[in-house]
Amino acid sequence: xxxxxxxxxxxxxxxxxxxxxxxxxxxxxxxxxxxxxxxxxxxxxxxxxxxxxxxxxxxxxxxxxxxxxx
Numbered sequence: 001x002x003x004x005x006x007x008x009x010x011x012x013x014x015x016x017x018x019x020x021x022x023x024x025x026x027x028x029x030x031x032x033x034x035x036x037x038x039x040x041x042x043x044x045x046x047x048x049x050x051x052x053x054x055x056x057x058x059x060x061x062x063x064x065x066x067x068x069x070x
Contacts, residue, residue, distance in 0.1 A: 003029075013025055013028050013029070016028055039069070039070060042069070042070055043068075043070055045068075046064055046065070046068060046070070049064075
């Protein structure tokens with residue numbers, strides 16, 4: 001696999017690894033991709049719930065986003 005990463009993102013990832021937040025750059029990228037997949041699944045679930053339950057208030061929407069970490 002080949003990816004293109006902005007220099008500032010690559011530098012931040014390198015710093016995260018240097019500070020022990022991940023054992024390697026590959027592990028950091030894997031963790032970031034896993035988080036993106038999780039957040040998208042939660043966003044999809046929220047959209048499905050909205051479609052089934054009808055409109056929600058902005059306060060309810062904000063609460064759900066905070067609880068789900070979106």
